[in-house]
Structure formats: C-alpha cells, structure tokens
Amino acid sequence: MNNKKTFGKNTLEVITILVCLIILGICMGIGSVDIPFADAMTILSGKIFGTNIPEDLAATTSILWTIRLPRAVTAFVVGGALALSGTIMQSVLQNPLASSYTLGVSSGASLGASIIIVTQFTVPLLGSFLLPTFGFAFGFATVLIVLAIASKFDSTLHSNTVILIGMVVSLFTNAVMTLVSSFARAHSQQLLLWQMGSFSAKRWYHVQILLPICIFGLIVTLYYARSMDIMSFGDEQAYAMGVNVRKRKKALLLLASLLTGVSVCFSGTIGFVDLIAPHAVRIVFGSSHKRVVPMSFFVGGAFMALCDMIARTAVESELPVGAVTGVIGAPFFVWLYLRGRKEA
C-alpha cells in the first residue's frame, strides 16, 4: 500500500488540483439561474481572450462575470488562504489542533469591526474598505501583542507559551468586544452578520486584493517547506538541525496571520477549513510540506467554494457560510480523526 502511494503521488497531486478547479467551475455554474456549460465557456473565453460574445448572452454574462465568478473565486482564495495559514500554524506550533485563529486574529478583527460599527466612525477615503481595513489592523495588532508578550515571558518562543498567550489574549479581546457591543445593542445585528461571514457582493476588486496576497503567501510558504518539516519535530531538534527557529517561527506566524487577517476582514470568521484541509491532505499525501502546502491551498479553496455554493443555493434565503463549513466540517473532522486513530 505504501509503495502504491509513493508511486502515484505526483499523479494524484495533479488529479487533486484538477478536481479542485472543476469544483470551482461547477460552483460558478450552479445558482438561481443555471448557466449551461457551453454558454459559460463562451462567456469566459470572450472575457479572457476577447472572442465575440453573442448578444443574447448579455444577461447571463453579467450574472456570471460580475456576480458569480468573483464570488466563487473569492471563496476559493479565502478557503485556500485559511487552509494555508492553518498548515503553517500546525507545523510551527507542533500542534495538529492549532488553527489560523490560535493567535487571536479573528477576535482582534472582530473587536476592530465592532468598534467601527458601534462608533460609526468613518474615513471617507476608505469607503467600503473601512471595515476590512480596521478589522485587519486590529487582527494583526492582536497577533503582534501575543508575540510580544510571549517572547517577553519566554525568549525561546516555545509553542506552549505562544498557544497559551494566544488563548488568553483572544479571550480578553472577545470579552472587550462583548462589552463594546453591549453598549450599543442597536448595532449587534450588523456585528453578528459581519462575524458569521459571507461571500455575497464580492466583486473583482476584492479578488484583486486577495489573490496577490495569497499567491505571495503560497510562494513564501513553499520556500520554507523544508524548515516547516524540520520545525514540526520540535524546537530543540530544529535548532540542532540548523533552523533558526525563533526567527523562522516569527516570520511564519506573521505570514499565517496576514493570510488569516485578510481572509477574515473580507469574509468574516469562517472556521474549520483551516483545520480540516491540512489534516485531510496529510492523510492522503503524507506530512512533507512540499506537498501539504500547495494541496492544502487547493483543497481548502475547493471546500470553501463548495460550502459557499451550498450556502447560497440550499434554501431560498442565503445561509451564513461559516455555519455551513461547521455543519459539514465538524462531523467530517471527527470521522477523519477516528479513522486516523484506528489505523495508528
């Protein structure tokens, strides 16, 4: 069985990427208006290669190109970014249950958003990017605080310290957010909606911001794949094998927080993708990060696109996508975990 696995790993990798992209394609096609495959292809080639789009497809074109496509791509990229950041967190903190939210990105971002919503503070220049910008700033600031406190307590930046401080700061930030929102009950609905997450009304300019950051993240993470392999054996062994753990850990944690922060501020705090995608990938492809990193990105992306498709089509009104990932993800995770234990 082991032989077969190694023999086919590269092929399997290519097939997985293709399947993920096909899922993305299917997610674009399905919706309140079903778009036939041929029409979709005509429109796509028209938009990308400048070929002629027939007049009678004008309405479909605007649905596909301005609504469906950016939404599905955003979902895919956010899913990929969260999965990537989960992969980094798990390896760097040597904890298979660490997630991209371990360092308090989401609670920080929520606090930032709640302050904006409650105070109705505006910066005209930012327009609709006000919430994302502040969410990101607060989320990232929270991570910096966590890392600053952790390195003050423990100069080696041991994983347990980082996780513990991350939890404490997250809980504290959550409490402050509850306080803030309790002063302004009128806005609690808006805040709740923001937190639950959604990909509705995503346009190409969202993709334009997200995609470059994610591609940057993917390349940097791939470059550090070997170090991540080594770090997953624990700090001391990693030092002894020649990795400057402290430096690398900080860089990777900040990168993971950047990816999560950007995702959270565009789509809310959507859980489980970051936990499940790397796990599933490790079971199929092994732990080597050269494979785990790109595969997590694609699998996480496809899973998120699928969940978003379910969220917008399952019932008449739209479901919060964070709930969908949780409802599908939690049982899947338990199954994955138990299956793994049986084999071990």
Next chain:
Amino acid sequence: MNAISVSNLSAGYGADPVIKDINFNLECGRKLSIMGANGSGKTTLLRSLNGLIKYKGDIKILGHDLSSLKRREIAGMMAMMSQLSPVYFSYSIRETVELGRFARHENERAAGSLLKTSHESLVHDREMVDKCLELTGLKDIEKKQISSLSGGQLQRVFLARCFAQETPIILLDEPTNHLDLKYQAELMEHLENWSKGQTQLPDGTKVPNTLVGVFHDISLAVEISSDMIFIKNGEVLCQGEKDKVFTASVLENAYGMDVAGYMNRQRRIWGKMREY
C-alpha cells in the same frame, strides 16, 4: 585540532547558573562522556555546547566562536541526538533522515549563493541518506511511517538523521533511554564505528569524528568513552582521560553512593546465573 574548547563557561535557565566555571579542551577524534548525578547539570552543559541556551564564557567549535556562528553553520559542524520526544506529524523514515541534510544544503547555498543546489550535491544527498539508512539497519523499512515505530526504532531513525547531517561532532543526550538491551548494544556499536571514522568538511579538510555524550548508564559511558568529565552541583569534580579519572572514589563523590560496591554486588548476582 580541538573539536570543542570551553573556557569559563557558566550557563543556566534563570538568574542562577546551573553550571559554573567549566573549562576543557577536547581534541578531534576523542569520545567524551559527561557524568554526574541527576540534576548535576549534565544536560545543561550539553545544551550549551550546542548553543541551545544562553551562556557566559567561551565555547569554540573546531576553532570557531560558537556565539558568532549561525544556526546552519553550527548544524554543519555538530549534530545532536536529543532524548526521545513525541512525534506529532508522521513522515516516512526516509523523509525524516533526509531532513538531516538541511544544514549542508543551506551552507552550500550560502557559500555558492546558488538559487538551487547542484545536481552533484543532490546525488551525494541520496547516497549519504542510503548509507545512513543501511548503517542503522533501516534501509528495508525506509518507507514506513515514523508514527508507527517503537521507541527503539525511532531512536535509530534519529541516529540515522544525525549521521546524515554529516558533521564531525555528534552530541548525544541519553541516547539509550527507553531502549531494550539489544538496541542499546546495537546503538553503541553504530556510535563506536562512526567515531573511528573521519568527516570531510565543506572546505575539504578531513576531521576525525568526535563524540560527546550524556549517559544515564555508567557502564555504557565507560565502555564508549576515551575521556570523562564528572560534574557535581554544576561544577567540575574531576576530568581527564578515562583511565585516570574512572576511580571508585570519584564515582562515590559524583553520585553520592558507593557505586563500585554496588556494581560489584551486581556482578556477583550475574556470576551466580546458570548458563542454561
């Protein structure tokens, strides 16, 4: 050449140093055992030799000042086999051993400012990994996942990884802990064979292999080492060539008990055993 020279070394974790004022020179090709009772500072000394904890004083590795070296440079000269620790993510045995090549690659890359390591060094990698797997008897099961291994097998994988690091110095932190007698004997044999050899540094010079170990088991330490250093309450009690320092009185002082008498009683027990 001195593999390791230490002067006025003190180190610890908090305000008070665990080890104080340690001095020694270890020539290349020697095998040093760090001896002492629990809590005497053996592991602290070993960890400071690898730059894993903050220290005061001077440590020189093959003539280079330890504090001025980068991690990859240290790892290019010195491998360390830590005590057995849990494995959170499963790799195949071969993948794990391959990770030992990391520091060499990084050093080569830095020296030649290459973006990619050359084909030649990749071939050398494969040969080296094969050799280390064969040496530790793991070649036949190289595709096995390390999460499914027993403690003894895992310990052998980590030893193979140390060998794969291709360094002239190996530090051992109680390598035989949790090992069955059979694996203990095997491990000691692998180490013994390795220490007779030489390692070529990236600059081409060949250096005899040097071993520094903390051993829980006194007999094993005596068996393998050429030099010994006894530590008590963080200070050197006695150090030098094995023949000179391995005495009943030193042992009694270091461990706070009549070690020689105890060992003799043990020997009498074994003497009474019937052959079949």
